[in-house]
Amino acid sequence: MSIALVVVTWNSANALPGLLESIPAGLGELPYELIVVDNDSADDTVEVARRLAPECVVVQTGRNAGYAAGINAGLAEAKPHRATMVLNPDIRLAPGSVETLFSQLGGRTGITVPMIRHDDGSLAHSLRREPTVARAFGEALLGQRAGKYRAFGETVVDEAAYRRTGPADWATGAAMLISAECEAACGPWDESFFLYSEETDYALRARDHGFQTKYVPSASVTHLGGESRVSPALWSLLTVNKVKLYRKRHSAPKTALFWSAVMLREASRAAIGHKRSRSAAAALLGRRRAMNN
Incomplete structure (x- = not known):
């Protein structure tokens, strides 16, 4: 069985080619099935996908259904697989990155996430702690500085934390690998989250079922996004x-x-x-x- 790569697009014609170009090197020797789920793009995203990756499965939702709904639509069309790699179209995979994430998957580790860098090469603070009242007040009063203190900040800003492999409460969902076992336990993504917090919900539900999220800095990707x-x-x-x-x-x-x-x-x-x-x-x-x- 292969890796299911699920890419959710919306007006992504400009971003998608770079991702598609990076996929073969990112997967290395791992077999994969590429599924592009398009949320009713007004540009030629679908044509770009079919032209540059003729082997891909294109799923057209017919509406701007949101990220979680797009993932679910892609998984509904996927063949039996060992793991699912969820990707934003503006991600660029480093060579061997998915292979490295896959090597760390299994047992209690149900989700693996890479180091994320911005397009200028700087580190993205992608690791998060579980939302709490204390952390929400900490961020209200201290802003991003609250992240220096585990009890008072949701965003992990300690640079040392990004150099070591280890568990995380959750991480940004632009690139994440999910084991088939974790996927089966968690069920569908919550489509009531149109965009944002769907990955938080999924990672915390995975933890409820006994699966941890593991951060793997030896796997890296570049993220061109950040519109929020x-x-x-x-x-x-x-x-x-x-x-x-x-x-x-x-x-x-x-x-x-x-x-x-x-x-x-x-x-x-x-x-x-x-x-x-x-x-x-x-x-x-x-x-x-x-x-x-």
Whole structure:
């Protein structure tokens, strides 16, 4: 059985060729099946996929269904496989990266994730800790500096942590390898998360079933993305989904505290003119009203 490579695209005609070019070297000797799931692109993403990778399976959802729904659609078409590699179209695989991730998979390790670098070569802080009220308040008060303290920051910013192989609560989902055993235990991805927090939910559910996520720095990829840093709409979606995920796993009173911490972060930054935080604060207020109804 091969590795199922599931790539979810949306208007990805410019980004996709670079990923497709990197796949053979990234997989090395591993057999694979490439599945491109297109969420109703308005450009020629589908034509690019078929032209550059004629052996791939193209799944067209007919709508912008979101990342989790795209993954599920791809898995529904996959042949029996040993593991699934979930990929953003703007990922570039380093030679041997998927082989290395696969070598670390098995037993209690159900998910392996690589070191991620930005396109300028700098390290992406892709490792995360489980969301908690204390960490949400820590990030509200200290920003990214909170990540220096395990109890008060969700994002791991310690450079030394990115040089050693080890477990993580979760990691950004642009590139992750999932064992067939973990996949079977967890079931489908939660499609109620259109974008953002779906990988958090999946990794935490995997842990619930006894599977850990392992970070493998000897496997590396380059990620050309990062639009959530500048787009108010995407930042709002990211922020609201953090609260939605927390509510899925915790009581209403605890979620109210978590919402307050996230709101403090966004409102304080909105007050000094951050457009994306102004948008996120408005979205959080809407989420609060929905939670109370």
